[in-house]
Amino acid sequence: MHRDQSPLQARSAPELAPSLFLDLDQMLDEFTPLPIRAEFRFDPDMPAVITVEFMPERGPSLIWRIGRELLHRGLTSMSGCGDVRMCPTLPRELPSSWLLLESQEVEALFEVPAAPLAEWLDATYRITSAEAEMEGLNWDDFLTELLDGPDVPSE
Template identity: 75%
Template sequence: MHRDQSPLRARSAPELVPSLYLDVDQMVDEFTRQPITAKFRFDPDMPAVIAVEFMAERGPALVWRIGRELLHRGLTAMSGNGDVRMWPMAPGERASSWLLLESAEVDTLFEVPIPPLADWLDATYRVTSAEAEMAGLDWDGFLRELLDEPGTDSE
């Protein structure tokens, strides 16, 4: 999924799964890391999508909507293609995964610690299983919003 251009509006569900605040490292270049906070939000009404807000010390926050399955798989293997990819670091290194976000405006790589993200994702799957995450979605409404078309009555 792409950075904050999605019509999906993830809301937090603090009573079910509180937002996860993680200290991650943004790779400025091969040798320079910049610490940044990432806030992961889960919405049980849209369980397949995790909203991740990267809160820079200076400058505006950046929100990306990332597939929950992509994040989950990226903890143990290469996951995703296109704008968002995630994969674990080499064995023997810290228990972290790389998260690569690419768009016309942004190309950035983050090191994300695996244990807290894995625990948090497991909590989201206890609320809504992978098998049930697409049940009950309003696909017609989603497509109308995606295509920016006004609602129409069907006969």
């Protein structure tokens, strides 16, 4: 999925899968991590996509929509291609994964703690299994909204 700054908002299901807040490290270079907070949201109406809002201490937040399967696979092996890729870091005391986001405007590498993300993703799969995540999706509306953005009332 691509970065999204549109007014589209995932309707999180807090009673089913509350948002996950994680403290990540954005790697400014090979040796310089910058702590950043991120919120992971799950919408049972669009279960294949996880909305991730990166909330820097200074500046505006940034929203990306990332495939749930890409995040899940990226905890244990190389996953994704193009704008979003994820893979586990080298083995160490606290397992983590690298999340690389790229677009024309942004290139960012984040270190994501694996255990809390894995536990949260498992909870989302208990709500909607991988096999059922595409059931009931209205492809025409989904693609129209994805490509055109939401309808904006004219004045």
